[in-house]
Amino acid sequence: MNILLLLIPLSLLFLAGAVWVFFWAVNHDQFDDLETPALLPLDDLDRRDRPPE
């Protein structure tokens, strides 16, 4: 059972990482528009010359 002492802190670390990544994504507009990106793949054209982001 001693392995728990390593694995549990590790899982908590992962958890903190996941929350941090998600907060970053929310704060960087990734969840502001959930509809439009779903439509975009419908045009299967070459998108190499997309506007610079």
Next chain:
Amino acid sequence: MSASSSCWHCGETLTGGVLIHARVAGVARSMCCQGCRAAAEWIEQLGLADYYALRTAPAQRPATESDHAAHDAWGGADNARHVIRDLGNGRRESLLLVDGVRCTACVWLIERSLGTVPGVLSVQVNAVAQRARVTWRESEVTLPRILQALSRTGYRALPLDARGLDDLRRRESRDALKRLLVAGFGTMQAMMYATAIYLGAAETLDTSTRELLRWLGLMVATPVVLYSARPFFAGAWRSLAARRVGMDVPVALAIAAVYAASLIEAVRGTGEVYFDSVSMFVFFLLAGRYLEMRARHRARDLTDALARLTPPFADRQRGDRIQRVGIHELQVGDVVRVAEGGIVPADGVLLTERCRVDEALLTGESAPQSKRRDDPLIAGSVLEDGPVLVRVERVGADTALAGIAALVGRAHAERPRLQIAGELAAARFVARVLVLTALTAAAWGVIDPARAFSAAVAVLVISCPCAFALAVPAALTRALGALARRGVLVVKPDAIQALAECTHVLFDKTGTLTEASLSLADVQTFVSNTDALRLAATLARQSRHPVARAIAAADPGIPDAAVTDVATHAGLGVSATIDGRALRLGRGDFALGGKPLAREYDDAVLLADDDGPIAAFRVNERLRADAGATIDALRAQGVTALISSGDAYLKVAAVAARLNVGTWRARALPADKLAWVAELRAAGARVLAVGDGVNDAPVLAGADVSIALAEGAELTQASSDIVLTGGRLDAIAAARDIARQTLAIVRQNQRWALIYNLSAVPLAALGFVPPWLAALGMSLSSLGVILNALRIGRGDEMPRGARQVQTPATSPRTAVA
């Protein structure tokens, strides 16, 4: 009409003799105006001609000269201050409301064409909200240049208030998402530790590991309670401060009680901990709120469209100087100059001798209204001839337009009755559970004080208000989404309930059961006057009625300057004086001024002067392809279909016979239609009114629930309950099916939650329920509610092919191929 008689770019019907062509992808295409030609050629030059293959609806007509003048005005520091946000490092950001974003092709085109403008750093287009967020480098490009680039592609853009950039709404949805996620992660972890404890209870779990798992549970549940559940505590505090008891008070109490109990047990190391249950409780409740919030925001996007009805600038006249000022700078008493085709910026009084204004956006009134000196003008109406001077009487929030927008906004902000009823049920339930918990504790206190605490907590945990709280929002959100996919936009959420309960459907005929665009089929003249069509077209131009538009399209007519005393008579026709001759165009009895009329002309539009009839016009109208199927489907659902039309008896009778509709009324004025609706409602019927918005506003407003076709006037759409965006009538029957299913599922959900609680809570009170069973029961009951809601609108998706074929043909400005 063939496809070549409409503009390749915007779909406008080509009426003039001069044809303008542009080469798109190597093929010459007809264009309606130089603006469209320029737009098409520019799109071609950028190598973006694929846009025409991608789009599913025709483009907007490109901007005019006056729009370009308006763009330049945004360059002024004073005007720009409100709409531009400084991001530092010379970077600027603006939020644009883009008119005419209709499909993915539009998103693609806007992103690409703006992306080629040097200095533009990023473009994000939200097709659903019709907004574009643009950032650019101030040293290389300016806002007016960006607006011009957009208008060259045919999109009119209005910069929104910069405060909208990090507005309340965006913060609200981001906060909600973060809280939901923290609760979700916390729940998963807490469950894992709890499962280990539950399983270990049967086996041998040594005390120290057990202790460790309890403390870990506390660790992950604490952020959930302190961060994620904060809205419940805040809401409860607000309710208590206002001396009310809302839904939040019992929920907050339950969360606090379970968490505190578990905390005490964890510290004492004796009884059971419920960290998993409290986390799950918070997570499910937050999920319900999040779903509800998204549905609310979606509806709000529609009302924001009203913002584009008022212009951002006005030309203020002081002495003999005219100065362009922002609309917010106008004051009562100012004199503004409005150019021809311009929009009246504020409510005011006409100072010029006379003018004609189009108030269709506001009133749904189909034709331009004649105004004389001292007549009131309403902000948002479009000036047909000009320029005129207007003295400002009311500005900003006091204008009639702002009043209407506020009214519509309030209707959207209102939560659906269904939702409120659901919340009340949940609040009552939680209050009862709290009483029951206290009773349980008291009873066990007498019988066996050692078990009092754990039994009371078990009652609190196993009773699940989440199932109640999720029952309505989960079903409503799912229903709104399923309807939107079928081209049915629900503007007022209450409409779902009303739609499901309606017993009669009242259809308008012209433009609703029949196609929106008509063509002139036959002209019969009674006097040897070859000008009949020209005169008729001139009069018809004054009206937006589909029949009038068909006549107007047949001939360019006479310049407006020669036309005086124009008046339109709703449901009857148009009258005007041309070269001193009083002419009337419209229904036979109206045109002839009440004189008797040969029966064979009952179905024709007559042009007459005081001497008698001049000519008779007949238009051919075609039934929409899906009209018959729609009425059959509604009949199969047990709904009575009715037709009410302002058209002639013969024509309405013919349509009614083809559609098998037994009850219809012809020659009905808007007031007659409204009276019929009132009559039906008095007899106990629930009436659904379906119209195209032109002349139908009173009927749509008078019915229990209304559906407007997207071709109609914008404000009529905004004030109707449901808008059909796809132009498919058969979506009505499908929508009613979904609405009925939604109500059924809401009821099932509530019944299920009640049955679960009635059976589980007594067992918990008697002390028979171990903590793992309480957690399992709670999550399963909530999951059942959500899975049940997901059944709404499944299995009968519209075939994709059918939708694609239909969309271009029924969009407002496309000729029928």
